[in-house]
Amino acid sequence: MTPTSADEPHPEVQEFLELYDSLDAPSFDEVSAAEARRMFEELRASGEPEIELASVEDRTIDGPRGDLPLRIYEPGTEGDERPLILYFHGGGWVIGSVDTHDGTCRKLAAESGYPVVSVDYGLAPEHPFPEGLRDCYAALEWAAEAAPDLGADPDRIAVAGDSAGGSLAAGLSLLVRDRGGPEITYQLLVYPGTGDVTKTDAYEENGEDYFLTKADMAWFRDHYFEREIDEGNVYAMPRLAHDLSELPPATVITAGFDPLRDDGAAYAERLEAAGVPVEYHHYDDVIHGFFGMITEPVDVERAHEAYEDAVADLQDALE
Numbered sequence: 001m002t003p004t005s006a007d008e009p010h011p012e013v014q015e016f017l018e019l020y021d022s023l024d025a026p027s028f029d030e031v032s033a034a035e036a037r038r039m040f041e042e043l044r045a046s047g048e049p050e051i052e053l054a055s056v057e058d059r060t061i062d063g064p065r066g067d068l069p070l071r072i073y074e075p076g077t078e079g080d081e082r083p084l085i086l087y088f089h090g091g092g093w094v095i096g097s098v099d100t101h102d103g104t105c106r107k108l109a110a111e112s113g114y115p116v117v118s119v120d121y122g123l124a125p126e127h128p129f130p131e132g133l134r135d136c137y138a139a140l141e142w143a144a145e146a147a148p149d150l151g152a153d154p155d156r157i158a159v160a161g162d163s164a165g166g167s168l169a170a171g172l173s174l175l176v177r178d179r180g181g182p183e184i185t186y187q188l189l190v191y192p193g194t195g196d197v198t199k200t201d202a203y204e205e206n207g208e209d210y211f212l213t214k215a216d217m218a219w220f221r222d223h224y225f226e227r228e229i230d231e232g233n234v235y236a237m238p239r240l241a242h243d244l245s246e247l248p249p250a251t252v253i254t255a256g257f258d259p260l261r262d263d264g265a266a267y268a269e270r271l272e273a274a275g276v277p278v279e280y281h282h283y284d285d286v287i288h289g290f291f292g293m294i295t296e297p298v299d300v301e302r303a304h305e306a307y308e309d310a311v312a313d314l315q316d317a318l319e
Contacts, residue, residue: 001265005205005256006285012300013257013286016293020211028095029219033125037095044100050295051106058098061142064134065127069120070142071098072150073105077113083185083318084152085109085116086143088136088172090163090190090289092220093124101162104292108160111311114318115150117143121168128226129236136172137181144182156318158186159248162291163260164220166192170267171235173247186317187250188310190291191260192267195239200262210257212288217259239267244274251313253291253306256284279313281306 009017028036054076060067085108089101098105098118109116121127121135140157147154161169166189173187197203197217207214225231234241252268254261261282268280283290286302293300294307 001269001280003254003256003261003265003282004284005261008285009210009257009287010285010300010302012302013290016298016300017209017211017287019297027213027215028092029215033094033123033223037097037123040091040095041097041100044292049102049106051103051110053106053109056106061139063138065122065131068135068138069098070139071102071105071118071120073109073116073118074150075109075113075115080151081153082151083112083114083156083158083314084143084147084150085112085114085158085160085188085314086140087116087118088121088159088161088165088168089118090161090165091123092216093129093132093164093224094220095123096164101292103295104162107294107307108311111307112314114314115152117150124224125226129224129230129233133168133171133175133235136168137175140172140176140182140184155183156185157182158188158314158318159184160188160190161192162190163288164193166190167194167236167238170194170238174238174241174244175235177247184248186314187248188314189250189264189267190253190306190310191255191258191264191288192252193237193260193263194267195237195263197260197263200259200266202261202263203259206257206259206261210259210287212259214259239263239270244270244276247271247274247276249277249317251279251281251310253310254280254282255286255288255290256282257286258288260288281309
């Protein structure tokens with residue numbers, strides 16, 4: 001798998017980049033974590049949701065550190081043993097929330113017909129690695145137990161996430177395999193971080209001018225990893241694991257103008273080499289974050305195509 005970039009970004013993506021540049025907002029590395037979260041919430045904020053579902057419920061469960069917030073999206077489809085999607089939002093492990101990814105989870109629920117549970121895991125630097133991953137594991141344990149009450153099948157749970165959330169989904173899948181936890185049937189990894197991106201061509205080609213920058217990524221890593229040794233932990237960077245066999249089948253999505261492009265492709269390649277069934281989708285004319293660009297004022301056609309591909313893969317694997 002050797003993904004490349006298009007000659008230039010999709011026109012709708014170029015419009016977003018021009019709009020983002022016009023905001024003249026400080027880069028993440030110039031502000032505190034709290035300010036970065038506020039900026040990201042504003043960037044991803046929308047008015048009334050465009051996708052109405054049968055119900056959307058906020059709930060807390062017992063987590064490793066106390067209450068762990070979840071948001072449950074019920075699409076209202078028939079059947080009491082549907083697959084369930086456990087979703088982990090992106091944001092470099094430092095920013096993002098169930099609110100910033102509300103539209104993403106609504107769309108996944110509506111288009112798949114499956115309940116989606118979005119996890120508001122602890123953010124760094126207050127909760128550095130592995131605390132967020134522990135929250136995700138606790139959410140998986142809860143989902144496996146609560147699935148029948150949600151009209152879902154505990155034996156058909158998919159984990160999904162974008163960016164840092166994709167990294168958490170991949171790390172969780174590896175952890176569950178090693179620990180023997182609740183079964184994960186599928187993993188949907190949207191431009192995940194899985195290894196050392198600084199050693200890839202995409203990092204050099206796309207590390208400036210395409211929304212996610214080298215400086216941003218260094219800032220995220222500095223907040224997430226309290227100890228340097230943790231940067232080599234396979235549950236934080238699963239591409240570093242020696243053995244990737246017997247992991248759940250996966251869909252991996254990458255973007256052409258994304259510094260994480262080659263990292264995601266390399267992980268898909270390693271999974272495939274280990275005998276794991278992989279569906280790989282590369283969109284060569286979009287940027288990191290495009291999966292969330294599904295409502296005005298930033299509504300990117302290629303993002304909707306990615307949902308169609310992801311949902312088709314989920315349905316083929318889970319039904």
